[in-house]
Amino acid sequence: MSPDALNSLFSLCIGFALAGALASGYQALVQRPAGFGLLQDGVAPRTFAAVPFLVFAAPFIIMRNTLRGARIERRRFEFVMMATVLAGFWSLMSGTFFLMTLRAAGLLA
Structure with a gap:
């Protein structure tokens, strides 16, 4: 494998x-599963805070x-x-961003 x-x-x-980990942590904290319905509260600070979480x-x-x-x-x-291909691609992009952030912070070689 290359x-x-x-x-x-x-x-x-x-x-x-x-x-x-994020979705399970959210469910443990608020006792309900995370979903895209978090964006349906209208214009509110809670809605804007949900965007990075949902990303x-x-x-x-x-x-x-x-x-x-x-x-x-x-x-x-x-x-x-x-849907599986979409979730996989999304996961690939968010994982790449997370790893790049760790490398930029000097936490990963």
Whole structure:
């Protein structure tokens, strides 16, 4: 496996892990699962604070909703596959950003 492919795989895994940790931490804190409904409060400071949280927690939320929809609503395979690819790409980008931030801060070699 080339170093670039390994780096991308590591970024993907870090992105999903970060998303899962954020969503699970939110659920433990407020006793309800995180979702995109956090953006529906209108123009309020709480809504603006939810945007950066959702940017990094979105892959977990997308996959949770997709897998629940596949089981409960019997969604088609194509929809589940499209959502999985979207969540994977989003996770890759957020993981890359997180790793670049750690490198810039000098916490990662």
